Amino acid sequence: xxxxxxxxxxxxxxxxxxxxxxxxxxxxxxxxxxxxxxxxxxxxxxxxxxxxxxxxxxxxxxxxxxxxxxxxxxxxxxxxxxxxxxxxxxxxxxxxxxxxxxxxxxxxxxxxxxxxxxxxxxxxxxxxxxxxxxxxxxxxxxxxxxxxxxxxxx
Numbered sequence: 001x002x003x004x005x006x007x008x009x010x011x012x013x014x015x016x017x018x019x020x021x022x023x024x025x026x027x028x029x030x031x032x033x034x035x036x037x038x039x040x041x042x043x044x045x046x047x048x049x050x051x052x053x054x055x056x057x058x059x060x061x062x063x064x065x066x067x068x069x070x071x072x073x074x075x076x077x078x079x080x081x082x083x084x085x086x087x088x089x090x091x092x093x094x095x096x097x098x099x100x101x102x103x104x105x106x107x108x109x110x111x112x113x114x115x116x117x118x119x120x121x122x123x124x125x126x127x128x129x130x131x132x133x134x135x136x137x138x139x140x141x142x143x144x145x146x147x148x149x150x151x152x153x154x
Contacts, residue, residue, distance in 0.1 A: 036130075039126060039129040040126055043121040043122040043124070043125045044122060047118050047119070047121065047122065050085075052077070052085050053085055053088070054119075054122065055075060056075065056082075056085055056086065056089065057089065057095070057111065057115060058119060058123075059071055059074065060095060060109050060110065061111055061116070061123065064108075064109070064110045064111065065108045065110065066109055067106050067107060067108055067109070068086065069106070089115070092114075093112055093115075094111065094118060095109055095110065095112060095115055096109070096111070096112050097109060098110070
């Protein structure tokens, strides 16, 4: 059961949405992310990737150059699980780890050519699903959605 609305908190005039509207927005964002993952599921299986492997590879594809620790923190994986999967992906030649500057312990992650090739069908599925949704919305809504998503990840 949802918590009741806190009517004693100070009113923020910049926020004109009700708690119900915000809850609906959060639900839609979660459902949208689930839909994107379902769209990519068959391409993931054809590529022979586990869900965790796909999550890591797609994160590297969309945010190349993150360090191992940054990516692990963003994905919320435990150190042993993340290290095992990164090791497997490295052994398969799907990722590259480059030393970062003077600190030889820090490694920046990028996809190898093989990793890019393997993730391309997944990317195409995601693009197509987004293309259909964005076309249905129109350019102003697309700009608003992009602005909202960028504000969420800052």
